[in-house]
Amino acid sequence: MTDTSLIRLIAGSQRELKEDLDLSPLQAIDRLQKLHARFKEDWISAPWIVLPDTYCIPATMSVPEMLDAIAEHGEPCGIVGMALLNDGTARVLKILFKKDKKSRDAVNKSAATAWEIYLKRAREINDLFGGKKDA
Secondary structure: HHHHHHHHHHHHOOOOOOOOOOOOOOHHHHHHHHHHHHOOOEEOOOOOEOOOOOOOOOEEEEEEHHHHHHHHOOOOOOEEEEEEEOOOOOOEEEEOOOOOHHHHHHHHHHHHHHHHHHHHHHHHHHHHHOOOOOO
């Protein structure tokens, strides 16, 4: 059931945002922490809040540190997370809080970077355990 719920959440988050979500920093943090707890076993690493300059706040950071980061880097743009589904496939979750181009670009950049890091690590593991033979 958890896997199905996560797949639906990931699919639903792909829809274009029609208007900004009116979230305070604490509401954004609460949303992140609830998401992290609900799918705790599925995350490749803890999901994170993306700020306008692409600074990332992981769900595991303390709330006072999160609030300090938001004060320094700007209002949350959205959430990104990497999940490993039961079938062994990895998926990126992107949840936008704001519909403007800068916010969307920050979330997309964070998601793309996370995906690149995941693929690089997967290739390294594959090479380490016999995917690549020495010449």
